[in-house]
Amino acid sequence: MIGIISFPPPSLQQRFAMMAKGRVAAIISVTFITSIASLGLYTYISTILDNLKDTPSLAPYLWAWGIGGVIGSFSVGYFIDRTARPKMLMAGILTIMAFAMFCIPFALPFPILSFLPFVLWGAMGWASQAPQQHELLRLQPNHGAAVVALNSSANYLGSAVGSALGGIVLLAGLTPSSLPFAAGCLVLAALLVQWLIISSNRKRGNAKNMSDLMQ
Known part of the structure; x- marks a missing residue:
């Protein structure tokens, strides 16, 4: 019988030590910022649609977001396995998510295209957790x-935090139609951190290769 190696759960001190590690903290920060933008914006879908488009029903847009989410959550594992580059995959997810958010105000006047940003946004939002967990x-x-x-x-x-910030900026006078742009900018900030992670890993890999060659 093959024994299974199990590790005891980390102590509170070890958990704080994990959070303090630079690479772990960077990945967690990308997750945090992405969630502020994506799930925070989702809170205000109704307000945004009322402001941008006189739509009789919110349900079709929620369905579009949810269908996109199912597609994203089911397909992301395939792409992780195929590419074996979860950090680059996460960068692509953030790029598409930002694009979708920026497109919302421009796509809403067109009957068919109006659902596409919500499908893409939902797919990327639901897919974003798997590459992070992998790393x-x-x-x-x-x-x-x-x-x-x-x-x-x-x-x-x-x-x-995203829901709270959305309410704060609306109370401060920001129009609901501006929320997708604000969320898109936050996703771009997460993308910047992601590229810093990728760049750091490349430099670390190059330094290791040089060290191996010199030995």
């Missing part, structure tokens, strides 16, 4: 459950 598990293989839970906590905290 965190690679960095913390001995405490996978804890680090994935940390990522999920950042996701839900970002949702709450």
